[in-house]
Amino acid sequence: MRDDFIEMLQRNSDHAESFQTTFDDVQDSQRPDVVTVCCSDSRVLQDHMWGNDEPGRVFTCGNIGNRVVQRTESGTAVSGDVLYPVEHTGTKTIVVVGHTGCGAVTATYDDLTDGVSEPAGITHCLELLKPFLESGVERLPDEVDRTDAINRLVEYNVDRQVEFLAESDDVPRDVDVIGVVYDFQDVYSGRRGDVHVINVNGETDVDALREEYPEVESRIERRWEY
Known part of the structure; x- marks a missing residue:
């Protein structure tokens, strides 16, 4: 074992020590309030960003x-990972969490513009993303630099994932679908680590969202109005 994993086990001992009674109410079942779909990125601390330490x-x-999609024999469908809590535990809020400087969006952008060579597993993931980003790449203004293009497409991807969920017959109409971007690159006006709301149930107009949700007005912000 490498030292970094041994250190993780040591930290887990501290975690276990503080969580001895935390699982009492959820050992046999779960009813989470929210399901989040985050990007797999070591910089995106999926529970910690919400201050959540409650199983x-x-x-x-x-x-x-x-x-939020997977390919099945009958075509593209809502991923079972996302759908499971909605279908079986009564979860009423889905949050799609993009992040600034997303490597998957970057790789998809490069594949759409220049072509890339990746192992089969990564290529499969990019092929799932390409249909959501292709029209966004076509809409990019000519004058934007690469960094700005990627962060615009991060928003575009979140919007398209939200749209797919909102249009799916598998997601009940009373489920809220929210799109956000986690920023650690000083792209938005908030602090590093702030989550910025960009889409609520398909509504992307910032002024409209701020008027409807004044209690989180300062957290509603977009970089691209396309």
Whole structure:
């Protein structure tokens, strides 16, 4: 074993010590309030970003590109990872969490513009993302630099994932679908680590969202109005 994993086990001992009674109410079942779909990225601390240390509260999914889709024999469908808590535990809020500087969005952008060579597993993931990003790449203004292009496409990808969920017959109409971007690159006006709301049930107009949700007005912000 490498030293870094041994250190993780040592930290887990501290975790276990403080969690001895925390699982009492959720040992046999779960009813999470929210399911989040985050990008698999070491910089995105999926539970910690919400200040969550309560088992059973957030059902956390992760994959590169915060995708909500999977391919089945009958076509593209809502990922079972996302759908499970909605279908079986009564979860009424889905949050799609993109992040600034997303490597999956970057790789998909490069594949769409220049072509890339990746191992089969990564190529499969990019192929799932490409249909969501292709029209966004076409809409990019000519004058934007690469960094700005990627962060615009991060928002675009979140919007398209939200749209897919909102249009799916598998997601009940009373489930809220929210799109956000986690920023650690000083792209938005908040602090590093702030989550910025960009989409609520398909509504992307910042002024409209701020008017409807004044209690979180300062957290509603977009970089791209396309």
